[in-house]
Amino acid sequence: MARTPEHVRIFNEAMTDLTRLVTHNLLQAYDFGTISHLMDVGGGSGELMGAxxxxxxxxxxxxxxxxxxADAANQNFGQLGISDRVDFVAGDFFHSVPAAADAIILKSIIHDWDDARSRIxxxxxxxxxxxxxxxxxxxRAMPELPGADDAARSCAMSDLNMLRGPGGRERTEREYHRLLxxxxxxxAAVFRAGRFNLTESLVC
Ligand SMILES: C[S@@+](CC[C@H](N)C(=O)[O-])C[C@H]1O[C@@H](n2cnc3c(N)ncnc32)[C@H](O)[C@@H]1O
Structure with missing residues (x-):
């Protein structure tokens, strides 16, 4: 994808639109007020961070x-008027993550990858x-047993989509807890946010 800037633009815009559907739920579900510095790892063009x-x-x-x-994120921060307190840092999360924040958020990242890569x-x-x-x-949390309702079907479709892409998968809450x-x-706690779960974990 990185070889074709147009594909990067289309992917980033699609992720921005998908994330915009859930930012309201996340802001309702979780109190970010006790965080001084939040880092969104794999945060794309910064839709969630901006919200x-x-x-x-x-x-x-x-x-x-x-x-x-970088360009899309910095443009977004400029338009939102938050460039004085929100920045973009480029890097590879398989190599390292910068030590800058007291809280890290990962949205729709771990489902992209298999267990070994997720643990890295x-x-x-x-x-x-x-x-x-x-x-x-x-x-999203995969139900323990396959269901036929819209949410379960949509999770199953996403599971196939992740398999077709970078080899990831949707997981049950129990599987996420084990990985963590x-x-x-x-x-420490799970907060429901629309079709997503926000799992808060503490450092051991
Ligand atoms: C499925 S998107 C999720 C974007 C955003 N978190 C959201 O939910 O809208 C995955 C993100 O991971 C980023 N990514 C993929 N490989 C990466 C790597 N090795 N290091 C850092 N970010 C990476 C992609 O550029 C993309 O922005």
Missing amino acids: VAREYSNIKGTVFDLSRC ILGNCRKALPRQGRLLLVE TESGFRP
Whole structure:
């Protein structure tokens, strides 16, 4: 995708539209007010970070993603008038995550990857957080048993989509808890946000 800038633009815009559908639910579900500096790892062009920063006027923010997202993110922050407290940092989450924030949010990242790769990303987030740090994982939860309702069908379709893409999968809440625990986190609470869950974990 990175070889074709037009594909990057289309993908980023699609993610922005999908995330916009759930930002209201996330802001209703979770109190970001006790966070000083939030880092959105794999935050794309900063749709979620922008929504949080507009709601919480004291919060500082960083979007960490591949350099191909920098221009769209910086343009977004400029338009929202938050460039003085929200920045974009380019990097590779398989290599390392910068230690800048007291809380990290990951939305629609872990479902992209298999367990081994997910543990690398979560492990790098763990290394980047202070002892009192928090990780906020935002994903859909796959039902333990396949269901026929809209939400279960949509999750199953997304599971196939992730398999077809980078080899990821949708997971049950129990599977996410296991991955988090194996990566040095203690899941502390789950907040429902529309079709997504926000799982708050503490550093072990
Ligand atoms: C499915 S999108 C999710 C974007 C955003 N979190 C959201 O929910 O709207 C996955 C994001 O991970 C980023 N990404 C993929 N590989 C990465 C890597 N190795 N290091 C950092 N970011 C990466 C992509 O550029 C993309 O923005």
